[in-house]
Amino acid sequence: MTAPRWIGLPLVAVLLVVATISVQLAHGGGTYEPLKPADACVERPVTTQADGIDGLTERLVLIGLDGAACTLGTSREELTLELARSDEPTPAQVDALREGLRSAVAHMKADGTLPKASTLVDEVLDSADLNGLLERVIRALPASVVDGALKTDDVLDRTIDELDVRALLDDVDDPSALNDRIETAVTQAVKDSLRARLRDLV
Template structure:
């Protein structure tokens, strides 16, 4: 009988334990639980990056750009990225929204003062060009004010976004994380190419 009592007592103890946990949760406001709502993609938010230079710039650009695209389509950021990750053929509306969102992100960063001057990006960009060393030294010797007068970061970024083949960029996505990473890689490459083209105009 002792063994029988032990097996009967286990479910009773489990029920009492669950009731105790539920009671503690209710006493601490657990009965007022509401599921988290997705953040409003149209609301302005601060985006920071652990990266440096062009990588940091494009990371912020992509995050804000996806927000802007979701806002244009009147869906949550999560819903927009999930839709893109689950399709092999994005709609024209999604492509247009993403391009428009990226352009809006450029303007937002310019307006809030988080867009770096072109002179802060030129040195890094020069490292990836095939210009000869003498030309690179001449460009690096230019005053920042001269570079910033000749190159506007918002113009460089806008042209880079215009040149992106977003339909190709969004092809063969595996998941939502791959979406952001793939767009960032493409935008970074486009920004560097845009910078390089305009750097050549300086000499």
């Protein structure tokens, strides 16, 4: 009588494992090196799930952090950790982040991903506390008028110049909270700036 088929299964399994390990070793699987953070000075794609001003500021912050990290000779991830672990950001870190954000604006303008001001008007007005008549007048402005009077890069540059970067970086001990804090502050500042300048158009 022949032995049941299942008796040979453990031997087959062992042979498959040995074969798999051999293939991995032959292709360099015997050495392990942790992945290195991306070089902040090398452009990498930045995508966001958000739309409108939230998406704009998320990209702005990520590209800006890359620019700051490149200036400081580190990676975006390492810079974020350093900022989260330190009691107070250094003047060099504050200056690098502000300049990184300004460079991000120029980068997005150059690659065509900076939205026109007219595409952000409805979102700004939805969160504004304006009287009904003024809001209707602003919404009725042609896109060409809004875009002729308001340049998104100009609004962002002014926002970044007025941003209290040091205050944003203080008292943050979690890297993800750091990103969220900067994005929230920039988003609100952009909305405030656009709202104030839209009022001046009417």
